[in-house]
Amino acid sequence: MMDQRERILGCACDLYLQGGLDGFSMRKLAREVGITAPAIYRHYDGREEVLSDVLREAHRTFARYLYAALGEPTALERFSGAGEGYLNFVIEHPRWYGIMHMAPEQLGMDVLPSDIEAMQSAIHQFWIDRVRECMQSGILKDGDPEMASITMWAHAHGMVQLFHEGCLPVTEEEFRMLFKASGARLMAGVATEEFAKDLEGMVPEEVDIGMKTG
Amino acid sequence: MMDQRERILGCACDLYLQGGLDGFSMRKLAREVGITAPAIYRHYDGREEVLSDVLREAHRTFARYLYAALGEPTALERFSGAGEGYLNFVIEHPRWYGIMHMAPEQLGMDVLPSDIEAMQSAIHQFWIDRVRECMQSGILKDGDPEMASITMWAHAHGMVQLFHEGCLPVTEEEFRMLFKASGARLMAGVATEEFAKDLEGMVPEEVDIGMKTG
DNA sequence: GTCTATAATCCGATAGAC
């Protein structure tokens, strides 16, 4: 027989993925498991501990989607493979992507557990490594891999947020194409070559950053 | 003496801006106004109607920040002035930016009131116009202004989200520089010129879109 | 390990007196 804590976690994931954070309560969770609410407190200290376990599952799943691309033979394929994994994840699991980007206070915590922060750092480092590889392979312009990854991260994250918020009235399949087409525009640049040249001297100094999350 | 509904709205904005949507209740609002909860229902049908008025205020303020740039003499200055306005708004009023990007259900509505949707369309159209102008002035590459604006919108929105989520551990002042530096990278493109050329044939077809919000 | 019962709060909204 399965560990009861694992069964509760499974139901907690189902409950969150189905109804989001608003629809998540200890009572509903208990109903889903088939026990009463107080029984959960034998296995979890409280709602916060349940949610942090759900958050761990989200990160584990996200990492699986990304890291699959590590088997590819070239830097470009590892990069675009990871991008495909990212795209699949955000489309297939919008709620899991959502909980990964919630403020700790929304989950009832002051700060995230340190092991979860470590998972975020690992994912962020994964992207920086992909970017560095592509720089070394002559695919991306030379520069600070962390800064370039922030630009691409922001673009990808923004596209996904706009899609999930309903600001981009497209189907999933259309969004896949839009995401890639917009990514290509980021690759090539939106400015004319003449203006891009003018811009070089006008850009503010780059900021020194110690990153935290992915 | 001021219209009581206006005073309630003012307190509702304060309450939301201070504590977010979680901390927003009709009882707290009444306490802030200095009356009891049932009295609010003389002026508002319910919580939903209050929140939609707060949302209107958010859009009005946002539009004021953007449209100030319309007085500038050149397309480039109108574009970068609007960008400055955007940056100022998201830094000075993160909660107002937040409510503008909430799903209607979070606010207790099935769909947004049509006048709010109209404000969103107007703001979106404003950006498309700025982009078109810059294309005609030889600053941005020729193409579909709506597509280019989506790419830049996604990048800006993503940067802001990452900052507000605490994923970019920088101060406000550092974020201003980071935002502009990353924007410059989007202008110039992140790929090498050789790779950008290779990319041209590989990009999926552009998607036809009828936009909805800003 | 699970149950019943319950404490202690919060919420939105309404009835009816003044």
Next chain:
DNA sequence: GTCTATCGGATTATAGAC
């Protein structure tokens, strides 16, 4: 237009029996 009083519901969490 505002009040008191209240309805009916939700929530997290605990006490104590079994």
